[in-house]
Amino acid sequence: LMMLACVAFVRVYEEIKNEAGRLWVAALLVLALPILNEYREFVIRGFGFLAFMPLALFFFIRYSRAPEVGNAVKWQVALSMAILFRIEGVAFLVLAPAYFVFVAGQRRRILLHYLRLNSLFIAASFVVLTAIFISGKAGQLAEIRLPYQLDYTSPLALIGAINREAEAMFARNIFMANVEEARLILAFGLMVLVLTKVASNIGLPALVVWGFGAYRKWIRLSPESFIVLYFAFISWMTLVPVASNYFFLSSRYTLLIVLLLFLVAAQYIDHLFLKLSQHRQKRFHTMAWILLLVLFLDGLISGGASKGVIRDAGEWVAAELDA
Numbered sequence: 001l002m003m004l005a006c007v008a009f010v011r012v013y014e015e016i017k018n019e020a021g022r023l024w025v026a027a028l029l030v031l032a033l034p035i036l037n038e039y040r041e042f043v044i045r046g047f048g049f050l051a052f053m054p055l056a057l058f059f060f061i062r063y064s065r066a067p068e069v070g071n072a073v074k075w076q077v078a079l080s081m082a083i084l085f086r087i088e089g090v091a092f093l094v095l096a097p098a099y100f101v102f103v104a105g106q107r108r109r110i111l112l113h114y115l116r117l118n119s120l121f122i123a124a125s126f127v128v129l130t131a132i133f134i135s136g137k138a139g140q141l142a143e144i145r146l147p148y149q150l151d152y153t154s155p156l157a158l159i160g161a162i163n164r165e166a167e168a169m170f171a172r173n174i175f176m177a178n179v180e181e182a183r184l185i186l187a188f189g190l191m192v193l194v195l196t197k198v199a200s201n202i203g204l205p206a207l208v209v210w211g212f213g214a215y216r217k218w219i220r221l222s223p224e225s226f227i228v229l230y231f232a233f234i235s236w237m238t239l240v241p242v243a244s245n246y247f248f249l250s251s252r253y254t255l256l257i258v259l260l261l262f263l264v265a266a267q268y269i270d271h272l273f274l275k276l277s278q279h280r281q282k283r284f285h286t287m288a289w290i291l292l293l294v295l296f297l298d299g300l301i302s303g304g305a306s307k308g309v310i311r312d313a314g315e316w317v318a319a320e321l322d323a
Contacts, residue, residue, distance in 0.1 A: 001047040002040065006030050008054035009259060015061045016224040017267055025270045032292055035201040035251060035258055037299035041307075042252070048085030050255050052078050053092070057231055057260075060096060061224050063117070064103075072116040080120070088238040093121065095234050099227060190243050194236065197249050201258045205291065206265045213268035218275070225264055232260040 006027070013026040030036070039046075056078035063071035083089035097114045100106040106113070115122070166182035173182075199207060213219070235257035243249040276285035 001051040002036070004051040005036075005047070005054060005259070008051065008058055009263065012054055012058050012061065012228065012263055013266060015058065016222050016228060016263065017270075018219055018222065020274060021267060021270055022274075025273065026266050028292065028296060029266045029269060030259075030262070032296035032299055033258075033262060034203065034295060034299065035255065039252055039255070040299075044252060045085045046252050046255060049082050049089065050259065052082035052085065053089065053231075053256055054259060056082055056089075056092070057228065060117075060231075061227055064099070064224070064227060067113065067116065069116065069119075072119060075117060076120040091234055091238050092231065093118065095237075096231070099230050102230075103223075187244075190240065190247070193249060194239050194243050197251060198236070198239075198254050198257055198261070201251055201254050202261055202265065206262065206269060209272050210265040210268045213271060218271045219267055221264070221267070225267070228260055228263050232257050235260060 009030045010023055010027050013021065014023055017023075017026075056075055059071055059075040059078055063075055079089055079093060083093070097110070097117045100110050100113045163179075163183070166179050166186050239249065239253060239257065242253060273285070273288060276288060
């Protein structure tokens with residue numbers, strides 16, 4: 001799954017880069033991305049989501065260029081696999097087709113895009129509903145509830161969680177004038193929490209290069225790059241409810257948005273290396289490559305957390321359980 005995530009990263013980069021962009025640099029950058037290597041030894045379903053969502057993005061970009069049924073089907077298959085690993089993928093199912101609202105000449109065809117990009121899901125829903133009606137169990141439809149994994153996305157649950165914490169904060173702080181101030185502080189703080197977590201996982205060097213490169217207009221982003229940014233925005237929207245309900249956000253939940261934003265940042269990093277080599281800035285060029293090489297080797301050599309816990313568990317099993 002990690003291999004598929006990295007390959008999909010490079011394939012998407014191939015779709016969005018300018019003519020000077022180099023795929024081998026993108027490959028090295030994603031392999032050296034610290035946040036990916038930090039979770040390499042973990043056994044978590046997030047890797048499946050991380051593998052198939054960039055693949056779904058790849059087919060979505062292909063569909064944006066050639067709105068054909070084949071590309072729409074591939075998008076849905078990849079997205080279905082992503083949803084099987086993390087239910088948050090449903091947000092992309094609902095919101096991704098809305099991208100064409102922002103594309104000139106495609107706004108009037110938005111309904112057609114929705115139908116094409118959701119055709120398999122619509123057909124599957126129709127088959128299931130037909131089977132339910134034929135079986136005479138239509139009355140059970142009223143009892144259907146959302147999966148418990150989606151409870152945190154409920155607006156009522158979100159508002160209720162913030163209200164409870166705001167009231168508790170107001171009760172503890174004698175300087176606050178009213179509960180509304182506590183709500184404002186909480187809401188703003190949660191937004192900052194998500195942004196800070198994502199920014200720290202992308203890395204300060206990458207953000208500095210991206211920011212400076214955007215300011216100096218090193219490259220002109222392709223329309224496909226804005227699709228990547230739109231997908232990152234959808235990913236951010238899925239993180240806010242998680243943080244707002246639990247007032248905590250693990251870095252592993254940010255893996256997808258980090259990978260998406262890094263696709264854009266990588267274009268500026270690639271351009272920086274090219275720019276340094278062309279202007280014969282040998283010292284800075286060497287320093288930049290050394291930094292990247294250190295990150296790359298650290299990702300390859302480091303085993304992450306100690307495996308002592310696995311050894312201890314094995315010894316316990318050997319001592320406590322029958323052969």
